[in-house]
Structure formats: structure tokens, C-alpha cells
Amino acid sequence: xxxxxxxxxxxxxxxxxxxxxxxxxxxxxxxxxxxxxxxxxxxxxxxxxxxxxxxxxxxxxxxxxxxxxxxxxxxxxxxxxxxxxxxxxxxxxxxxxxxxxxxxxxxxxxxxxxxxxxxxxxxxxxxxxxxxxxxxxxxxxxxxxxxxxxxxxxxxxxxxxxxxxxxxxxxxxxxxxxxxxxxxxxxxxxxxxxxxxxxxxxxxxxxxxxxxxxxxxxxxxxxxxxxxxxxxxxxxxxxxxxxxxxxxxxxxxxxxxxxxxxxxxxxxxxxxxxxxxxxxxxxxxxxxxxxxxxxxxxxxxxxxxxxxxxxxxxxxxxxxxxxxxxxxxxxxxxxxxxxxxxxxxxxxxxxxxxxxxxxxxxxxxxxxxxxxxxxxxxxxxxxxxxxxxxxxxxxxxxxxxxxxxxxxxxxxxxxxxxxxxxxxxxxxxxxxxxxxxxxxxxxxxxxxxxxxxxxxxxxxxxxxxxxxxxxxxxxxxxxxxxxxxxxxxxxxxxxxxxxxxxxxxxxxxxxxxxxxxxxxxxxx
Amino acid sequence: xxxxxxxxxxxxxxxxxxxxxxxxxxxxxxxxxxxxxxxxxxxxxxxxxxxxxxxxxxxxxxxxxxxxxxxxxxxxxxxxxxxxxxxxxxxxxxxxxxxxxxxxxxxxxxxxxxxxxxxxxxxxxxxxxxxxxxxxxxxxxxxxxxxxxxxxxxxxxxxxxxxxxxxxxxxxxxxxxxxxxxxxxxxxxxxxxxxxxxxxxxxxxxxxxxxxxxxxxxxxxxxxxxxxxxxxxxxxxxxxxxxxxxxxxxxxxxxxxxxxxxxxxxxxxxxxxxxxxxxxxxxxxxxxxxxxxxxxxxxxxxxxxxxxxxxxxxxxxxxxxxxx
Numbered sequence: 040x041x042x043x044x045x046x047x048x049x050x051x052x053x054x055x056x057x058x059x060x061x062x063x064x065x066x067x068x069x070x071x072x073x074x075x076x077x078x079x080x081x082x083x084x085x086x087x088x089x090x091x092x093x094x095x096x097x098x099x100x101x102x103x104x105x106x107x108x109x110x111x112x113x114x115x116x117x118x119x120x121x122x123x124x125x126x127x128x129x130x131x132x133x134x135x136x137x138x139x140x141x142x143x144x145x146x147x148x149x150x151x152x153x154x155x156x157x158x159x160x161x162x163x164x165x166x167x168x169x170x171x172x173x174x175x176x177x178x179x180x181x182x183x184x185x186x187x188x189x190x191x192x193x194x195x196x197x198x199x200x201x202x203x204x205x206x207x208x209x210x211x212x213x214x215x216x217x218x219x220x221x222x223x224x225x226x227x228x229x230x231x232x233x234x235x236x237x238x239x240x241x242x243x244x245x246x247x248x249x250x251x252x253x254x255x256x257x258x259x260x261x262x263x264x265x266x267x268x269x270x271x272x273x274x275x276x277x278x279x280x281x282x283x284x285x286x287x288x289x290x291x292x293x294x295x296x297x298x299x300x301x302x303x304x305x306x307x308x309x310x311x312x313x314x315x316x317x318x319x320x321x322x323x324x325x326x327x328x329x330x331x332x333x334x335x336x337x338x339x340x341x342x343x344x345x346x347x348x349x350x351x352x353x354x355x356x357x358x359x360x361x362x363x364x365x366x367x368x369x370x371x372x373x374x375x376x377x378x379x380x381x382x383x384x385x386x387x388x389x390x391x392x393x394x395x396x397x398x399x400x401x402x403x404x405x406x407x408x409x410x411x412x413x414x415x416x417x418x419x420x421x422x423x424x425x426x427x428x429x430x431x432x433x434x435x436x437x438x439x440x441x442x443x444x445x446x447x448x449x450x451x452x453x454x455x456x457x458x459x460x461x462x463x464x465x466x467x468x469x470x471x472x473x474x475x476x477x478x479x480x481x482x483x484x485x486x487x488x489x490x491x492x493x494x495x496x497x498x499x500x501x502x503x504x505x506x507x508x509x510x511x512x513x514x515x516x517x518x519x520x521x522x523x524x525x526x527x528x529x530x531x532x533x534x535x536x537x538x539x540x541x542x543x544x545x546x547x548x549x550x551x552x553x554x555x556x557x558x559x560x561x562x563x
Numbered sequence: 564x565x566x567x568x569x570x571x572x573x574x575x576x577x578x579x580x581x582x583x584x585x586x587x588x589x590x591x592x593x594x595x596x597x598x599x600x601x602x603x604x605x606x607x608x609x610x611x612x613x614x615x616x617x618x619x620x621x622x623x624x625x626x627x628x629x630x631x632x633x634x635x636x637x638x639x640x641x642x643x644x645x646x647x648x649x650x651x652x653x654x655x656x657x658x659x660x661x662x663x664x665x666x667x668x669x670x671x672x673x674x675x676x677x678x679x680x681x682x683x684x685x686x687x688x689x690x691x692x693x694x695x696x697x698x699x700x701x702x703x704x705x706x707x708x709x710x711x712x713x714x715x716x717x718x719x720x721x722x723x724x725x726x727x728x729x730x731x732x733x734x735x736x737x738x739x740x741x742x743x744x745x746x747x748x749x750x751x752x753x754x755x756x757x758x759x760x761x762x763x764x765x766x767x768x769x770x771x772x773x774x775x776x777x778x779x780x781x782x783x784x785x786x787x788x789x790x791x792x793x794x795x796x797x798x799x800x801x802x803x804x805x806x807x808x809x810x811x812x813x814x815x816x817x818x819x820x821x822x823x824x825x826x827x828x829x830x831x832x833x834x835x836x837x838x839x840x841x842x843x844x845x846x847x848x849x850x851x852x853x854x855x856x857x858x859x860x861x862x863x864x865x866x867x868x869x870x871x872x873x874x875x876x877x878x879x880x881x882x883x884x885x886x887x
Contacts, residue, residue, distance in 0.1 A: 065736075
């Protein structure tokens with residue numbers, strides 16, 4: 040019997056100990072194999088379960104060969120060393136996930152933008168279509184609405200055409216009506232092979248992706264919030280056209296379609312013989328309404344990021360932007376300044392002395408993190424925590440989503456000493472593992488500096504956040520002295536690293552705010 | 564397959580979409596026995612369609628569309644059809660549903676779908692008499708004029724068939740029904756006043772509006788024989804019901820005239836409540852059949868007495884009056 044597709048499992052996807060004193064709900068009497076329209080009560084609780092049901096249906100039935108590369112552990116995992124290269128195979132001890140299914144699903148829940156990369160025929164487009172089905176669209180509509188990148192693609196192909204009759208008869212631009220393409224109004228948007236779209240058309244796409252509206256001849260079409268899925272045969276932006284950087288930066292996560300394991304060939308054969316396509320057999324129970332997607336977004340935003348986790352994200356992201364040799368004034372000592380100068384990167388790097396370039400993780404990249412990248416990290420960390428049934432983000436949630444958000448955003452400096460070490464050579468190729476390693480190294484440094492327990496800059500920042508109302512001039516002067524003393528202590532004979540650079544800039548900010556306040560108090 | 568003409572007409576009209584649904588279910592691991600499904604269409608669905616063709620012909624496309632999908636769900640999961648694990652859903656569709664066509668025409672899923680789910684749930688609950696529930700729902704459901712009333716009747720029938728945990732919900736549901744229907748649902752005589760009936764029910768846990776006197780219920784049993792206990796239970800009285808400790812598991816035992824229910828609770832509940840026993844010497848002839856005379860243990864609260872023994876895995880719970 041064909042075992043490729045089935046309804047949803049009745050077992051909970053995230054089993055936990057039964058709750059104490061659970062009240063009997065009379066509605067349970069009417070629950071069963073026949074799905075009744077859901078009521079309002081408990082809807083928020085059911086949504087994460089529904090998303091997990093969707094995930095497990097995809098990995099168990101739609102994707103034949105799943106790779107569990109997003110690993111979580113409840114206890115020390117069993118590890119095996121394999122081959123001459125001493126490759127490590129880990130058996131996770133907690134529920135782990137396939138990035139290729141999970142990240143697109145979290146993209147769907149948060150209405151973000153996901154890029155599928157990988158060779159042809161690996162199911163990138165099929166996975167994107169599956170996400171459209173989850174939003175309730177018929178497969179035919181999704182296929183018709185999908186935009187296929189090709190070198191001749193014009194803005195009119197992408198967005199729509201002015202009505203010919205109006206073009207002739209119109210007395211002003213406002214009279215020209217536009218026949219907008221249907222896909223613009225959909226809540227799941229799929230752009231296949233986006234790196235084959237000509238540059239000019241990419242700019243039009245950028246407006247839709249970035250600002251959520253389309254414009255032709257002064258006419259504007261406001262698009263609904265949507266989850267975006269783009270596919271590319273190469274993650275290097277190759278193909279026929281170079282992907283403009285701003286467009287690439289709009290993408291929240293990048294997932295790679297991993298290879299097919301021939302051990303699952305039997306299931307592939309059955310699928311051919313039975314002539315079934317997973318996207319046509321999605322159970323109705325895992326199809327989300329527009330309101331449910333809205334509610335999921337709210338629930339995910341409600342997930343808390345504890346200060347301890349936030350601090351580690353701050354520490355990690357502060358590693359990368361600073362470049363002492365790029366600026367004279369403190370604020371301009373950044374990789375962005377170096378890049379904007381247009382000068383040869385290696386020449387600027389050679390002047391950057393003083394730091395331990397092997398130890399400093401900031402030296403492994405040619406750029407820093409954008410605000411948009413950080414927003415994506417936070418959004419997906421929350422989504423991951425919510426998906427796992429948690430009300431607050433754990434460090435492991437961040438660690439697991441970080442590489443997929445920063446892939447192609449945080450770019451490696453392959454000339455850095457780190458990549459020259461034989462044991463790190465593999466990271467030149469495997470960017471996901473490199474980014475996760477980068478986060479681990481940052482956390483090791485955070486622990487070494489004992490920043491969990493001692494964070495004087497954070498204390499001064501918290502003191503400032505408590506407010507300035509009613510502060511006396513004397514108290515402000517005392518705080519200014521404290522800031523200056525701390526700056527002196529931090530800068531005394533120490534080399535300048537990224538996190539220290541950001542701490543010093545934060546102290547300068549606090550100093551300036553107190554100075555302004557002091558001037559105002561004295562003027563009264 | 565001998566189907567009625569209106570059913571044939573609708574199947575023909577919806578052929579493509581219904582065939583797709585059959586294919587989807589057929590490709591599930593449980594699969595679909597298409598012969599069994601055809602038989603259920605004839606035995607279970609056709610009588611409803613025939614009845615609906617008389618009362619609501621304009622709603623037939625919706626009825627067939629929804630009931631066909633529901634039929635796929637219950638047949639593929641072996642809840643209905645000739646290969647069903649139990650015959651209850653077949654009986655519900657065949658014997659009860661044709662008298663509910665007005666409600667089914669209005670909302671097939673919320674009416675027959677909800678009743679079917681409830682039937683399956685009741686059939687899986689050892690504390691509820693499934694035959695009794697089906698009989699009660701067959702007698703009262705045709706009087707419901709909306710799906711909310713129909714669901715209320717389902718809850719009341721579950722309570723009156725032994726589902727004591729639904730006692731409060733059933734009384735609240737009855738409050739929302741017309742007086743005659745509320746009385747009929749709980750088995751009270753015609754022309755009874757619901758307020759009076761409700762008052763007596765609240766005043767006496769063991770009173771039954773249908774006039775049947777209850778001598779008590781036997782609960783528990785050895786887990787190896789599908790019972791609840793791994794060790795002979797210890798019983799302590801609580802303000803409402805009893806605490807029961809068996810090995811490392813703790814339960815809250817509640818009972819009324821219709822049935823008894825053991826709800827698993829946290830072990831701490833037993834230890835921290837400081838349950839009280841009432842060592843009043845009483846006798847019930849049922850105990851002699853269940854327990855040896857020696858070491859009989861009794862616990863009683865304001866309205867019930869629970870008898871247990873270190874030599875038995877069962878508990879007998881009965882009204883306090885019966886022990887006098």
C-alpha cells in the first residue's frame with residue numbers, strides 16, 4: 040500500500056507532561072475525525088500546534104528525503120567521527136528539524152522573505168508551491184501566479200499593463216487604468232529563478248518587496264502583507280544577471296535544498312507509479328486562513344527575548360563592523376567606510392594592525408550586520424521559540440536561525456588568517472557551518488569576559504533608561520565622572536575590538552545625553 | 564449499488580470533486596475500502612439524502628458534498644461502514660439522522676458531524692453507556708430546532724448515560740433549552756417544571772429525574788484487565804467525591820445517580836488535602852459480593868459512601884442513604 044500521504048497524526052507534535060488540574064471542556068465531546076469549524080476559545084494555543092502539524096506533514100509525507108540539520112539537544116548528544124577528515128555525525132537528543140522545511144514555514148508564519156538555493160530539480164519550486172497551498176490557494180492559482188525569472192522579463196511582465204484603450208483616450212496620467220498582475224494581490228508570492236530577472240526589472244521587484252506596492256505610470260497598487268519565496272539555482276547571485284544588493288538584503292532567510300538520499304528511491308518510485316503530487320493532497324486541517332496567519336504573527340511577536348539572550352546577540356553583532364584603519368574619527372572606523380571609499384580591501388586590511396587577527400572574529404568578515412539583518416534574526420528567533428512551544432527565546436533558538444538569516448549577508452573575508460588554518464578550510468565552502476561557528480566563538484568570548492555577570496556599560500545604560508526626570512545637576516555630574524572613568528578603564532592599554540568599540544560609542548552617547556541634560560538643568 | 568435518484572443526481576453533478584477526495588483518502592496509509600465505502604453510502608448516507616430531498620431539496624448539493632466528505636472520514640478510520648470496529652456510527656446515520664434533516668440541511672457538519680464525533684467519543688468512554696446515549700439522542704434530537712440545542716441534548720444524553728463528569732455542563736445546557744425539552748432530555752415526567760427538577764438534582768447527587776433508584780456503582784478494577792488500578796486502592800473522603808490512591812497514582816472519584824468517574828490527578832492532591840474519613844459503621848448488601856468481610860474500608864462524605872478493601876481492586880460507591 041502506498042504510504043506517501045496520510046492525514047495528520049493525532050499525537051501531539053510537541054509532547055509535554057499533562058497539565059495539572061486541566062478543566063474538562065465539554066467541547067471535547069464533539070471533537071473527532073470530522074473536523075468542526077473551530078471556536079474562538081483556545082485558538083492561540085492551537086495555532087502553534089497547527090503549524091507543527093503542517094511541518095511534520097511536510098517532512099513526513101511531502102519531502103521524501105529530510106535532513107535534520109537544525110539540531111536541538113536535551114542531553115549530551117552521541118557523536119561519531121567518520122572518515123579520514125574526522126567528520127562528526129551527531130545524533131540529537133531533542134526534537135530537531137529540517138531547515139529546508141522549517142525555515143520556509145517560519146517565513147510563512149511571519150510573512151517574511153525566503154530564498155531557496157540549490158541545484159536544479161531539488162524541489163525548490165515545489166516547496167514554495169506547498170507554502171502557497173498552506174495559505175489556502177488552489178495549486179492551479181499558485182502555478183499561474185508564480186513569476187518565472189527570464190532574461191526578457193519586463194516591468195510590464197512583472198507588474199501589469201496599462202489598458203490600451205486608456206492609453207489612447209486618456210487626457211491625463213490619472214485616467215490610465217492598469218491591468219495589475221494577479222500575483223500582486225496574493226498572500227504568498229513566488230518568484231522562480233529570481234536571479235534570471237534583468238536588473239531594471241529587479242528594481243521594480245525591489246519596490247514591491249521592500250515597500251509593498253507596485254507603480255506603473257503614476258498608478259499605485261498596494262499589496263497585502265505576504266510571505267515571499269524566491270528560488271535561485273546559485274546562491275552566489277549568478278545566473279544571467281547579477282542580483283542587486285538591495286534586493287538580496289531584503290531576503291530574510293536563505294535555505295539550501297540538500298541532496299536526495301538514494302536510500303529513499305523506493306518512495307520516489309511509488310510516487311511516480313501512483314501519480315500523486317504532495318501539493319495536491321495537503322490535508323485541509325493544516326491550511327491557514329488569513330486571520331490565523333495574522334494571529335500567528337501576533338503570537339510570535341509576543342514571544343519574549345530575555346535580556347541575557349539579547350545581550351549575547353548584541354555582543355555577537357558588535358564584533359563585525361569596527362575597522363580601526365578605515366577612519367580617523369572614532370565613528371567612522373567601520374568596514375562600511377572602507378567599502379564606500381572604493382579602495383582596495385587588502386590594502387586597507389594591511390594597515391589594520393594591533394588586533395589578534397586570528398582570534399578576533401570580526402576579522403573573518405568583510406562587512407557588518409545591517410539593522411534589517413538584526414531584525415530578521417530577532418523575528419526568526421522568536422518564531423523558532425514559538426514553534427517549539429516556548430514563550431521566550433532561548434540562546435539555542437538564536438544559534439539555530441542565525442546562519443540562515445546571515446547567509447549571503449555577513450560575507451567572509453577568505454584572506455583572513457582564520458580560513459588559512461587547515462581545520463577551518465571547510466568553512467570557506469560551508470557558510471552555514473561557518474556562521475554557526477562564528478556565533479559559538481562569540482559566545483565563548485562572551486563567557487571568557489564574564490559579561491553575563493559583569494557588564495558595567497549595561498548598568499550605566501539601565502541607569503540612564505530609568506529616566507532623567509528630577510535628576511539634580513550634582514547627580515548628573517557624578518554619572519558623567521563614572522562614564523569617563525569607565526572609558527578610561529576600558530581603553531587603558533587595551534586593543535580595540537568590535538565589542539569594545541561599540542561599548543565606547545555607547546558610553547559616548549550616554550555622556551552626550553547627560554551633558555545636554557546638565558546644560559539644560561544649569562540654564563533653568 | 565442501489566441509490567435513490569436524488570442521491571445519484573447529486574453524485575453525478577459533483578463527480579469530479581468527490582472522486583478527487585476519494586483518491587486523496589485512498590492514498591493514505593489506512594487506505595479506503597471502496598466497496599465498504601459504497602455500502603456505507605447506500606446504507607448510511609442515502610436514507611438521509613432521501614429524507615432531505617423531501618424537506619430541503621434546494622440544499623441537497625451542500626448536504627451531499629459535506630456528508631460525502633464526512634463519510635470518507637468515518638469509513639477510512641473504521642468508525643463506520645461494514646468493517647467498523649463498532650456499529651454505533653452506522654446506527655446513528657441510519658436510524659437517527661434521517662429524522663434530523665432540517666438541521667442537517669442547515670449545517671451538516673455542526674449537526675450530524677458533531678453528533679458523529681460525540682458518538683465516537685462516547686463509544687470510547689467506558690464510563691458512558693453507548694447504547695443508552697444513542698437511544699436518548701434518538702428520542703430527543705428530533706425535537707431540537709437548532710444546532711446549539713442539538714449539541715446540548717448530546718451533552719445531557721452523555722450525562723444521563725453515565726458521564727458524571729458532564730453533570731454541571733449538562734445542567735447548564737438544559738437551562739438553555741425549552742422547558743419541555745429540558746425535562747424530556749433528563750427523563751423527567753411530562754409537564755414537570757424544570758426549575759423544580761433542577762432543584763432536586765442539585766440537592767441530591769443520587770436523585771434521578773427518571774425515577775430510577777440508584778444503588779451505586781462499581782469503579783476501578785485491575786489495570787491488567789482494562790481497569791484503572793495497579794494496586795488495591797486506598798480511599799479518602801473529600802468535600803466533593805473521594806481521593807483514591809493506588810500505588811503511585813492518584814484519582815478523584817465522583818459519582819451521582821447516573822454514573823461514577825475516576826479522574827487522574829496529581830499525587831500531591833492526595834497528600835495535601837488532609838482528606839477526612841467518617842468511620843461510621845454501615846452495611847450495603849452489594850459489598851458482600853465484592854469484598855471479603857474482613858478489612859473492609861469505608862469512607863463517606865455528605866452524600867456518598869465508598870467501600871474498598873486491601874483484597875480487591877474495585878471500589879463500590881453508593882448513596883449514603885442506601886447504607887443505613
